[in-house]
Amino acid sequence: xxxxxxxxxxxxxxxxxxxxxxxxxxxxxxxxxxxxxxxxxxxxxxxxxxxxxxxxxxxxxxxxxxxxxxxxxxxxxxxxxxxxxxxxxxxxxxxxxxxxxxxxxxxxxxxxxxxxxxxxx
Numbered sequence: 001x002x003x004x005x006x007x008x009x010x011x012x013x014x015x016x017x018x019x020x021x022x023x024x025x026x027x028x029x030x031x032x033x034x035x036x037x038x039x040x041x042x043x044x045x046x047x048x049x050x051x052x053x054x055x056x057x058x059x060x061x062x063x064x065x066x067x068x069x070x071x072x073x074x075x076x077x078x079x080x081x082x083x084x085x086x087x088x089x090x091x092x093x094x095x096x097x098x099x100x101x102x103x104x105x106x107x108x109x110x111x112x113x114x115x116x117x118x119x120x121x
Contacts, residue, residue, distance in 0.1 A: 002028070013076075017053040019053070020056075051083070082114075
């Protein structure tokens with residue numbers, strides 16, 4: 001499952017990956033993000049919650065890269081990822097090297113509390 005929402009006053013995009021995420025869910029998420037970002041200002045931060053993620057379909061690498069490029073085009077400045085188990089990063093860090101040309105700041109956290117502190121929430 002993939003879920004996305006925004007908090008305009010905090011300039012924060014929240015992405016949540018839960019259980020097993022399929023290519024279909026990633027593609028649907030890309031379309032949802034395009035709509036969300038249309039009403040969002042440039043210069044925003046993103047909180048990516050992977051604390052409940054079990055797996056991502058390996059065939060989803062292309063759509064993940066395309067999504068990263070969309071996020072960057074719309075003004076992404078900072079990424080805070082919650083990954084309690086570093087083995088469950090599923091290559092997001094590596095994929096990001098190829099798709100984030102402006103190199104937004106990336107902070108890895110083990111808990112949501114740590115992420116909230118980094119983001120000043």
